[in-house]
Structure formats: C-alpha cells, structure tokens
Amino acid sequence: MQVKCVLCDVVENIEDFSLQAKRLRNKKTYMYLCDNCNERIKERTLERLATNKFRLYEEKKKEDELI
Ligand SMILES: [Zn+2]
Known part of the structure; x- marks a missing residue:
C-alpha cells in the first residue's frame, strides 16, 4: 500500500x-x-x-505509536 509521510509528504510503498x-x-x-x-x-x-x-512518559507513548 502507498503511505504518505505526515511531515514531508513523501509517498512510499510498504508491504x-x-x-x-x-x-x-x-x-x-x-x-x-x-x-x-x-x-x-x-x-x-x-x-x-x-x-x-x-516528559518521559509522553515521549515513550509517542514512540510506541510510531513503531
Ligand atoms: Zn518524512
């Protein structure tokens, strides 16, 4: 499927x-x-x-969502 980066709008293909x-x-x-x-x-x-x-907790949470 094609996905678009939310920050730089580059489009990439992922499995x-x-x-x-x-x-x-x-x-x-x-x-x-x-x-x-x-x-x-x-x-x-x-x-x-x-x-x-x-704030450690919030950063950790964001990181988990990105992976
Ligand atoms: Zn990007």
Missing part, C-alpha cells in the same frame, strides 16, 4: 501485510513517518533528553 500497514489501517491516530523524519524526531528526542525538559 500490504506488514505490521506497519496493519496499524495504519486499524488505528486512526497512527501516522506514517518516513525514515528521514523518524531520524529527525529521534534526534530531537535525544536533544530534549539532554536538556531534561521533556
């Missing part, structure tokens, strides 16, 4: 029966992020970790 595709179909809140954006978000999370200005 129809992959776990990711299943989640996209089942969860309305699930948003697809391409590899580039995933990397960027990871970096930002690490930056926030360094500044101690983030």
Whole structure:
C-alpha cells in the first residue's frame, strides 16, 4: 500500500501485510513517518533528553505509536 509521510509528504510503498500497514489501517491516530523524519524526531528526542525538559512518559507513548 502507498503511505504518505505526515511531515514531508513523501509517498512510499510498504508491504500490504506488514505490521506497519496493519496499524495504519486499524488505528486512526497512527501516522506514517518516513525514515528521514523518524531520524529527525529521534534526534530531537535525544536533544530534549539532554536538556531534561521533556516528559518521559509522553515521549515513550509517542514512540510506541510510531513503531
Ligand atoms: Zn518524512
């Protein structure tokens, strides 16, 4: 199936029966992020970790939804 990254609008193909595709179909809140954006978000999370200005629980929850 074709998926569009919510951040940069790049369209990618993922396996129809992959776990990711299943989640996209089942969860309305699930948003697809391409590899580039995933990397960027990871970096930002690490930056926030360094500044101690983030809430651990919320970040963990978001990360789980993205996988
Ligand atoms: Zn992207």
